[in-house]
Amino acid sequence: MIGRTVLRIVGPLVPSVVIVVAAWWLALEAFGISPLVGKRPPQVWEYLTASQAHREAVFGALGITIRDAAIGFVSGMAAAIVVAVAFVLLRTVEQTFMPVAMLLRSVPLVVMTPLITLVFGRDLLGVAVIGGIVVFFPALVNIAFGLRSASPQATDLIMAYGGTRFTVLRKVAVPTAMPAVFASARISVPASIIGALIAEWLATGEGIGAEILRAIGGFRYDEVWADIVVVTGVSILAYAVVGVVEALVLARFSDRRPG
Amino acid sequence: MATFDRRAFLRTSGLAGLALGLAACGDNGTTTTTSSSGGGGGFGSVKLQLSWKKNVEFAGEYFADTNGYFKAAGFSQVELLSGGGSGTSVESGLATGRCWAGLSAPTITAPAVLQGAPLKIVGATFQKNPFAIISLSKNPIEKAADLVGKKIGVQDSNELVWNALLKANGIDAAQVTRVPFQSDPSMLTSGQLDGYVGFVTSGPVNLRMKGHDPAYLLLADAGLPLVAETFTVTQETIDNERDKLKAFLTAEIKGWKDAVANPAKAAELAATVYGKDQNLDVKEQTEEAKMQNELVVTDDAKANGLFTMTPELIEQNISSLSKAGLTIKAEQLFDLSILNEIYQADPSLKLS
Numbered sequence: 079m080i081g082r083t084v085l086r087i088v089g090p091l092v093p094s095v096v097i098v099v100a101a102w103w104l105a106l107e108a109f110g111i112s113p114l115v116g117k118r119p120p121q122v123w124e125y126l127t128a129s130q131a132h133r134e135a136v137f138g139a140l141g142i143t144i145r146d147a148a149i150g151f152v153s154g155m156a157a158a159i160v161v162a163v164a165f166v167l168l169r170t171v172e173q174t175f176m177p178v179a180m181l182l183r184s185v186p187l188v189v190m191t192p193l194i195t196l197v198f199g200r201d202l203l204g205v206a207v208i209g210g211i212v213v214f215f216p217a218l219v220n221i222a223f224g225l226r227s228a229s230p231q232a233t234d235l236i237m238a239y240g241g242t243r244f245t246v247l248r249k250v251a252v253p254t255a256m257p258a259v260f261a262s263a264r265i266s267v268p269a270s271i272i273g274a275l276i277a278e279w280l281a282t283g284e285g286i287g288a289e290i291l292r293a294i295g296g297f298r299y300d301e302v303w304a305d306i307v308v309v310t311g312v313s314i315l316a317y318a319v320v321g322v323v324e325a326l327v328l329a330r331f332s333d334r335r336p337g
Numbered sequence: 338m339a340t341f342d343r344r345a346f347l348r349t350s351g352l353a354g355l356a357l358g359l360a361a362c363g364d365n366g367t368t369t370t371t372s373s374s375g376g377g378g379g380f381g382s383v384k385l386q387l388s389w390k391k392n393v394e395f396a397g398e399y400f401a402d403t404n405g406y407f408k409a410a411g412f413s414q415v416e417l418l419s420g421g422g423s424g425t426s427v428e429s430g431l432a433t434g435r436c437w438a439g440l441s442a443p444t445i446t447a448p449a450v451l452q453g454a455p456l457k458i459v460g461a462t463f464q465k466n467p468f469a470i471i472s473l474s475k476n477p478i479e480k481a482a483d484l485v486g487k488k489i490g491v492q493d494s495n496e497l498v499w500n501a502l503l504k505a506n507g508i509d510a511a512q513v514t515r516v517p518f519q520s521d522p523s524m525l526t527s528g529q530l531d532g533y534v535g536f537v538t539s540g541p542v543n544l545r546m547k548g549h550d551p552a553y554l555l556l557a558d559a560g561l562p563l564v565a566e567t568f569t570v571t572q573e574t575i576d577n578e579r580d581k582l583k584a585f586l587t588a589e590i591k592g593w594k595d596a597v598a599n600p601a602k603a604a605e606l607a608a609t610v611y612g613k614d615q616n617l618d619v620k621e622q623t624e625e626a627k628m629q630n631e632l633v634v635t636d637d638a639k640a641n642g643l644f645t646m647t648p649e650l651i652e653q654n655i656s657s658l659s660k661a662g663l664t665i666k667a668e669q670l671f672d673l674s675i676l677n678e679i680y681q682a683d684p685s686l687k688l689s
Binding site: 111112114115116192195196200279280281282283288291292294295296297298299 | 426428429454492494517
């Protein structure tokens with residue numbers, strides 16, 4: 079069962095990867111970008127296989143970026159779930175805070191980052207806030223919607239038997255919201271990586287987000303492209319992992335067939 | 338259906354990753370079209386990539402354009418491309434044909450040459466290294482050893498200058514906290530930084546105008562003599578377009594002669610014409626122009642002409658670069674023969 083699910087979700091990734099690599103190569107050739115700047119797939123492969131130092135530079139930075147993205151992902155999703163539950167339990171909270179949340183969302187993160195670093199510092203807390211903001215808002219809207227689409231009949235049934243709104247939440251709303259939670263998780267995977275890159279570029283100065291710009295400054299375009307490749311690869315992989323977990327959890331948790 | 342959506346999404350997200358990379362190399366410099374009514378000579382229109390945003394650092398270029406020296410030299414137009422973004426490096430612009438010439442620095446050009454880009458430096462506007470560690474005098478950084486334990490803002494494009502400074506002074510990178518920095522000196526005054534790497538011509542003047550008391554450590558005084566705002570072109574230009582390059586440099590010489598003679602006008606051109614969108618202050622720019630004159634008009638430049646480099650100066654630069662871990666020979670990086678020919682043919686171009 080697990081093996082089949084994994085294959086069903088990972089299988090389609092293979093053509094995706096082929097298409098992405100082909101598009102990369104063709105775009106560079108089509109626009110006639112000099113190989114000094116626009117590195118082709120074989121050059122990136124050569125760079126990564128040529129020396130241990132190259133691999134350490136790229137994968138060391140990647141490790142930091144994965145950590146930063148994970149921090150942003152977890153903090154953003156956790157905050158979104160907590161706030162969504164609060165929204166559903168207390169209607170007034172939603173009416174008060176949703177406009178504020180949307181207002182905050184409409185300020186570009188790049189503009190807010192200097193302020194965030196001033197308040198929360200440049201270490202992991204700052205990363206959690208910057209990454210969390212990227213993940214938080216789409217997840218919040220999705221999950222709040224999922225929680226609220228609980229079946230009224232089931233809700234009425236529980237209320238009639240003396241259940242509280244909390245029981246309704248636990249027995250009806252949460253299982254109903256599971257597809258929405260996973261849909262947000264899938265959107266949030268690439269988003270959390272973007273958040274991590276922004277945080278690294280503007281706040282922490284380590285990881286791929288910082289290294290890629292330093293590599294451009296040092297005319298190390300091999301490294302730039304290798305960074306892009308590994309970060310894209312991780313993004314695709316993480317997306318697939320969430321897909322597998324989603325399929326397995328939904329098969330158990332929800333009456334809806336996972337698709 | 339869901340499978341299709343997922344694949345479609347992955348394809349787009351992958352392409353987005355690519356686009357991110359391409360955008361980083363893309364042209365995000367703003368352009369200003371120079372005055373170009375009427376047909377110029379035979380050299381047509383060229384693009385000059387500046388190393389930074391349009392401020393008084395490029396006063397000579399503004400004069401060469403305003404006073405028609407470019408046009409007189411046979412260019413219908415010399416488009417000045419604003420720099421400063423991470424995607425606007427002169428070297429990548431030359432390698433991809435986005436610009437014809439650029440103003441850069443040996444610490445940026447040398448790694449590109451070592452990576453196989455056929456580029457050369459054919460002249461240097463700033464004879465002395467304008468790079469400095471700028472700090473506040475209440476918490477001053479006055480010698481390299483003061484850097485240890487401090488928070489220093491370094492732009493990504495100054496990566497190599499910074500590494501060279503640490504290496505030249507035997508400081509381990511782990512001993513200094515490097516903070517990501519764009520170009521906002523308020524990070525210094527708000528205490529987020531103890532110092533930052535910037536041009537001595539702009540930062541201290543700016544801070545003083547805002548009522549702060551700046552201190553600075555010139556990188557040239559910290560074991561790193563280097564030229565800056567160097568004219569970088571491709572080897573192909575040197576080989577096949579020598580006359581065009583000579584015409585261009587001659588116009589530049591005339592422009593810079595005007596610029597050093599008239600700092601106030603230079604500042605006015607920067608603040609009200611070319612860098613109008615930068616909200617520059619004429620008074621501040623005048624101070625900067627006066628300060629940068631000391632770096633442009635050295636005794637050697639007086640004797641040999643603007644932009645020229647003596648063999649000793651070239652040697653110093655090569656040795657500074659080797660401290661940055663860039664082992665390169667003078668003839669791989671510099672070609673001053675074009676300038677020499679210009680001054681030989683017309684010694685009147687020299688500063689009198």
